[in-house]
Amino acid sequence: INRAWLNRLADVGPADMENAYAALQKELYGVMADEGYRQPDYSVTRYADLRYAGQAHELTIETASAGGAPDLATLALEFGAEHERTYGHKAEAEAVECVTLRLIARVAEDRPARKDATSGGADHKADPRQAYFGPVYGQMETPVIDRAELMNPVTGPVIVEEYDSTCIVPPGWKVALDTQNNIVLTRGNT
Incomplete structure (x- = not known):
């Protein structure tokens, strides 16, 4: 409100x-x-x-x-x-x-157990990519992962690829899946 x-x-x-x-x-x-x-x-x-x-x-x-x-x-x-x-x-x-x-x-609600994450169809590991994170961090070699790898929190920088979208996680941020399989980014102490 x-x-x-x-x-x-x-x-x-x-x-x-x-x-x-x-x-x-x-x-x-x-x-x-x-x-x-x-x-x-x-x-x-x-x-x-x-x-x-x-x-x-x-x-x-x-x-x-x-x-x-x-x-x-x-x-x-x-x-x-x-x-x-x-x-x-x-x-x-x-x-x-x-x-x-x-x-x-x-x-605060009781939530159902976490659903299993599904892969976007890519069963292979993608090669790291160069990504630019502004003037503070500049260009960095950035790991590329699949959504299914977010069962445990991952600290950025990282690129999360799916069949229909890409999520860029900057340095100093964490990314994980919530109980409904939503991708959640949380800023850490940067």
Whole structure:
């Protein structure tokens, strides 16, 4: 669930953002209750869509808290770091704006046993390939694996090939299959 909240972080205090999140959370609790979930059945994570003033695109950043209220300084720092990871630069002198507040509720459910992964039809090992991972890592020789090899987590860089798609896993990321055979990438400490 989300709500527009256009404010420069420098112009608001943690209590302002907390009040906006509290109103949004009340709405989320109502939606979850209508779906039959009680508050202990799910967890809620807060996010903020941030941008530098005047930009047209935002990045979604998880909102850190300090003693229960949003930590705006940490939020701005994390935005700058993510902006640099995504776009290759950050603009510390520019004002950071919050455009949207988001809440995501996650319900822990019992899942069926993992289905066996199936090969894309290729029973042979593919040769490693050269892949470019941006200016930080440059071009690297990258192993190529089949989806079936993801039964245990694999650390990137790696290329996962299937008959109908290819998934590129950058350095510092892990890739594995979840219980429904979806490919899940998780960023490690880079």
